[in-house]
């Protein structure tokens with residue numbers, strides 16, 4: 001049982017500035033975005049994310065079986081706990097760059 005419901009859709013071009021809930025960076029007017037909305041524990045919410053960030057989070061959730069209240073929100077995740085930075089760098093460098101993740105390969 002879950003009291004979680006959600007749906008989402010792709011927006012070709014947002015009309016005003018939003019902040020991506022995954023990376024915390026701006027989504028500028030005219031940029032594409034993924035818009036998700038639903039009800040979480042009785043409270044309505046809506047989030048905007050960059051299409052790339054949304055895709056990366058979904059992939060990460062699939063890989064690690066993180067759903068509902070465990071769903072990854074990269075900007076709030078501690079790399080020392082999740083170790084997601086290396087994965088992002090390798091698989092989603094665009095998202096890693098937005099999060100300010102630097103390559104940590106020792107020189």
Ligand SMILES: [Zn+2]
Pocket residue numbers: 020021022023024025049050053098
């Ligand atoms: Zn983003």
